[in-house]
Amino acid sequence: xxxxxxxxxxxxxxxxxxxxxxxxxxxxxxxxxxxxxxxxxxxxxxxxxxxxxxxxxxxxxxxxxxxxxxxxxxxxxxxxxxxxxxxxxxxxxxxxxxxxxxxxxxxxxxxxxxxxxxxxxxxxxxxxxxxxxxxxxxxxxxxxxxxxxxxxxxxxxxxxxxxxxxxxxxxxxxxxxxxxxxxxxxxxxxxxxxxxxxxxxxxxxxxxxxxxxxxxxxxxxxxxxxxxxxxxxxxxxxxxxxxxxxxxxxxxxxxxxxxxxxxxxxxxxxxxxxxxxxxxxxxxxxxxxxxxxxxxxxxxxxxxxxxxxxxxxxxxxxxxxxxxxxxxxxxxxxxxxxxxxxxxxxxxxxxxxxxxxxxxxxxxxx
Amino acid sequence: xxxxxxxxxxxxxxxxxxxxxxxxxxxxxxxxxxxxxxxxxxxxxxxxxxxxxxxxxxxxxxxxxxxxxxxxxxxxxxxxxxxxxxxxxxxxxxxxxxxxxxxxxxxxxxxxxxxxxxxxxxxxxxxxxxxxxxxxxxxxxxxxxxxxxxxxxxxxxxxxxxxxxxxxxxxxxxxxxxxxxxxxxxxxxxxxxxxxxxxxxxxxxxxxxxxxxxxxxxxxxxxxxxxxxxxxxxxxxxxxxxxxxxxxxxxxxxxxxxxxxxxxxxxxxxxxxxxxxxxxxxxxxxxxxxxxxxxxxxxxxxxxxxxxxxxxxxxxxxxxxxxxxxxxxxxxxxxxxxxxxxxxxxxxxxxxxxxxxxxxxxxxxx
Numbered sequence: 191x192x193x194x195x196x197x198x199x200x201x202x203x204x205x206x207x208x209x210x211x212x213x214x215x216x217x218x219x220x221x222x223x224x225x226x227x228x229x230x231x232x233x234x235x236x237x238x239x240x241x242x243x244x245x246x247x248x249x250x251x252x253x254x255x256x257x258x259x260x261x262x263x264x265x266x267x268x269x270x271x272x273x274x275x276x277x278x279x280x281x282x283x284x285x286x287x288x289x290x291x292x293x294x295x296x297x298x299x300x301x302x303x304x305x306x307x308x309x310x311x312x313x314x315x316x317x318x319x320x321x322x323x324x325x326x327x328x329x330x331x332x333x334x335x336x337x338x339x340x341x342x343x344x345x346x347x348x349x350x351x352x353x354x355x356x357x358x359x360x361x362x363x364x365x366x367x368x369x370x371x372x373x374x375x376x377x378x379x380x381x382x383x384x385x386x387x388x389x390x391x392x393x394x395x396x397x398x399x400x401x402x403x404x405x406x407x408x409x410x411x412x413x414x415x416x417x418x419x420x421x422x423x424x425x426x427x428x429x430x431x432x433x434x435x436x437x438x439x440x441x442x443x444x445x446x447x448x449x450x451x452x453x454x455x456x457x458x459x460x461x462x463x464x465x466x467x468x469x470x471x472x473x474x475x476x477x478x479x480x481x482x483x484x485x486x487x488x489x490x491x492x493x494x495x496x497x498x499x500x501x502x503x504x505x506x507x508x509x510x511x512x513x514x515x516x517x518x519x520x521x522x523x524x525x526x527x528x529x530x531x532x533x534x535x536x537x538x539x540x541x542x543x544x545x546x547x548x549x550x551x552x553x554x555x556x
Numbered sequence: 557x558x559x560x561x562x563x564x565x566x567x568x569x570x571x572x573x574x575x576x577x578x579x580x581x582x583x584x585x586x587x588x589x590x591x592x593x594x595x596x597x598x599x600x601x602x603x604x605x606x607x608x609x610x611x612x613x614x615x616x617x618x619x620x621x622x623x624x625x626x627x628x629x630x631x632x633x634x635x636x637x638x639x640x641x642x643x644x645x646x647x648x649x650x651x652x653x654x655x656x657x658x659x660x661x662x663x664x665x666x667x668x669x670x671x672x673x674x675x676x677x678x679x680x681x682x683x684x685x686x687x688x689x690x691x692x693x694x695x696x697x698x699x700x701x702x703x704x705x706x707x708x709x710x711x712x713x714x715x716x717x718x719x720x721x722x723x724x725x726x727x728x729x730x731x732x733x734x735x736x737x738x739x740x741x742x743x744x745x746x747x748x749x750x751x752x753x754x755x756x757x758x759x760x761x762x763x764x765x766x767x768x769x770x771x772x773x774x775x776x777x778x779x780x781x782x783x784x785x786x787x788x789x790x791x792x793x794x795x796x797x798x799x800x801x802x803x804x805x806x807x808x809x810x811x812x813x814x815x816x817x818x819x820x821x822x823x824x825x826x827x828x829x830x831x832x833x834x835x836x837x838x839x840x841x842x843x844x845x846x847x848x849x850x851x852x853x854x855x856x857x858x859x860x861x862x863x864x865x866x867x868x869x870x871x872x873x874x875x876x877x878x879x880x881x882x883x884x885x886x887x888x889x890x891x892x893x894x895x896x897x898x899x900x901x902x903x904x905x906x907x908x909x910x911x912x913x914x915x916x917x918x919x920x921x922x
Contacts, residue, residue: 228583265793298791427631
């Protein structure tokens with residue numbers, strides 16, 4: 191890569207970046223606050239119209255008795271599992287091996303809450319009923335992530351979800367939803383948020399994935415559960431004097447983007463077809479079930495970076511800003527569809543993929 | 557109080573509110589962001605110019621090797637004590653009975669970190685060298701809060717601080733500064749932040765007390781310490797994808813208000829003279845050593861609320877928006893000086909205090 195541009199720099203210069211909503215810059219905040227009256231009062235340690243009103247709205251949308259705004263999903267989900275563990279008097283909680291709590295949180299669940307995860311299923315697929323049936327020990331709580339982000343955003347069938355929910359209810363196992371991307375899967379399921387959440391005892395959603403806010407999360411459940419979650423939120427240091435910068439942005443972008451989730455989903459399927467049209471690339475899942483998917487290749491990370499950077503420079507089409515190595519050889523990257531894909535002219539995109547396919551095949555021959 | 561206005565409503569209507577910087581409303585954010593370029597990139601999970609630049613600036617200001625921005629002081633301080641406890645292999649930490657960690661955090665320190673506090677001194681005074689000398693068991697860490705907020709913002713003499721620091725260093729006890737209001741005490745000490753922080757192994761400062769930002773905190777120390785604090789920040793759920801709404805505001809208001817701390821301190825002394833001029837009120841400390849003090853009275857909470865509301869309505873001078881009961885009878889409230897006091901015309905303020913003194917004496921006679 192001597193004297194050539196890095197992939198991230200090529201992507202940043204791309205006239206037509208395909209994934210995402212846009213740059214994560216201060217304009218995201220400025221736009222959300224443009225029409226907000228400066229006299230609007232801040233929330234104060236969880237109280238006040240700006241936070242209570244939003245929490246009420248989210249409880250209603252998710253079909254739960256109550257909801258609490260959190261600065262992060264990391265905090266919200268550890269707390270959910272801790273509450274269910276205390277309720278059941280059992281430190282075991284079960285989730286997928288790629289669960290956010292297992293791989294992205296420096297073991298906060300274990301170090302702060304001393305919970306003991308049981309890993310369900312494997313990296314080839316999401317958790318299914320057979321995994322719950324196969325549990326060798328009792329768990330206080332099962333966490334299901336919809337879609338399972340780290341394996342490309344795979345989903346169980348809705349009937350499978352219903353069966354897992356019934357299984358847990360019969361056995362008194364609490365069921366928690368990692369719905370970081372819940373709204374993104376609703377078009378595929380053809381269900382409302384409320385219908386999906388009804389299968390779970392507690393629900394977390396993120397406000398900065400498909401919604402595209404600045405940061406923050408919502409945790410919902412019955413009032414007992416959310417009241418306990420507020421105590422833990424204080425203990426974690428998450429009961430900030432003011433969370434309104436995140437709440438106002440969450441509300442603003444949610445209003446605009448929830449109606450677009452269907453569009454992002456269809457565009458993800460369209461874009462996946464383009465990737466799968468390249469002989470040396472394939473998407474996981476083969477047909478997306480949300481606005482996201484992964485792109486895998488047997489080519490190396492370095493080869494892919496160089497080829498993507500080159501095609502981006504030539505065509506103006508931005509594919510991805512990073513590529514990750516796979517443990518077992520080859521490389522992959524993640525795609526999430528947002529506002530930007532719809533703005534890229536289709537003929538230019540098609541030409542970029544034609545060139546990409548050609549370059550990948552040429553690289554192989556080396 | 558039938559058919560009369562509540563104290564908080566009277567205060568909100570006051571033309572001349574004496575304490576604080578101003579309303580905690582959305583304008584605080586809008587003003588801070590007015591001149592910020594929308595193209596400025598967000599921080600991403602602790603990386604990026606906006607967070608790294610601010611952390612670097614704060615490390616320099618506090619005279620420490622490194623600094624980390626946290627969403628809250630609750631999170632930052634639990635983490636500081638946890639790190640020192642792990643370093644020393646000792647769960648005991650020592651602090652004042654009114655320490656924030658002891659009374660405002662729902663026992664997060666105990667519930668999440670299983671640390672065991674030793675309480676030093678009592679509610680009549682701050683921690684002194686004799687308290688450390690009298691420790692009956694070994695502590696991993698001593699936390700000193702400057703000023704001790706819940707007892708009116710009292711301070712040990714600087715020589716006493718130096719002696720406590722030397723005592724801890726000799727014995728290998730880590731010394732942590734709860735400097736939520738550190739900048740507010742510098743005029744009294746006649747020292748720089750760096751000179752005070754040099755006495756401590758780790759330092760926390762708040763960006764929304766005297767500085768008047770939106771929320772957030774800074775934790776500083778040597779690089780080993782701050783690197784460990786970042787791991788715990790992730791575990792606590794405080795490593796948000798974007799903290800810039802708080803950082804930009806912190807930086808904006810710090811630039812404007814650090815030079816005003818001396819003014820707030822002198823005004824606090826001036827205002828304390830007015831309170832102490834009322835026969836039935838007295839300030840703690842008698843002469844403030846920062847921008848804050850408490851006002852105590854033998855009159856009841858209800859009497860005080862009614863009298864303050866009445867005088868505020870008549871004169872337009874806002875004294876306080878709340879009064880708290882004292883355990884042993886009587887009542888008190890807290891005053892923090894900020895931008896507003898300087899804007900109130902002195903003759904109107906003097907007249908309001910004359911009336912207040914009169915009403916308090918009349919109430920006594922009832």
